[in-house]
Amino acid sequence: MRHLTVGIAALALMTLAASVQAHDYKVGALNLDHPWARPTPPAAPVAGGYVAITNTGGAPDRLLHVESDLSTSAQVHDSSVVDGIARMRPLDGGLAIEPGQTVRLEPGGMHIMFMKPARRLVEGARFSAVLTFENAGAVTVEFTVQKPGNEPPPEAGHQGHGG
Numbered sequence: 001m002r003h004l005t006v007g008i009a010a011l012a013l014m015t016l017a018a019s020v021q022a023h024d025y026k027v028g029a030l031n032l033d034h035p036w037a038r039p040t041p042p043a044a045p046v047a048g049g050y051v052a053i054t055n056t057g058g059a060p061d062r063l064l065h066v067e068s069d070l071s072t073s074a075q076v077h078d079s080s081v082v083d084g085i086a087r088m089r090p091l092d093g094g095l096a097i098e099p100g101q102t103v104r105l106e107p108g109g110m111h112i113m114f115m116k117p118a119r120r121l122v123e124g125a126r127f128s129a130v131l132t133f134e135n136a137g138a139v140t141v142e143f144t145v146q147k148p149g150n151e152p153p154p155e156a157g158h159q160g161h162g163g
């Protein structure tokens with residue numbers, strides 16, 4: 001019994017250690033790798049959230065909406081640079097993830113935009129959000145607040161093939 005308790009404590013510690021590094025989630029045929037958000041200045045009007053979503057199934061899926069206690073409204077945005085000016089717009093109809101595809105939400109590209117965040121995001125903090133997909137359903141994930149460029153290295157064998 002004592003041995004079992006120690007084992008569980010060790011497991012809990014290992015889980016804790018892993019949680020400050022990469023973290024990922026599965027829902028249906030989707031893998032969500034390392035949700036993270038940028039630290040924000042005080043009273044920032046928006047906060048950007050990022051995650052890589054891989055569709056391991058045989059049917060397309062789409063991210064329909066995002067809810068979080070961080071903000072009353074969150075949207076999926078696409079970014080583009082037009083005449084040297086970065087612009088973003090909400091993705092109509094959600095974010096499609098085709099079978100076998102990994103869609104990376106990252107700075108300068110598509111992202112989740114938390115509107116009017118209720119609090120400042122400081123490095124090392126976490127917040128949760130519910131991502132709802134058309135087929136896979138809803139999944140609660142934790143976003144880690146970190147500076148861009150601090151992402152853990154991609155797992156071996158998970159790198160893209162260029163393009």
Ligand SMILES: [Cu+2]
Nearest residue numbers: 077088111113
């Ligand atoms: Cu945006």
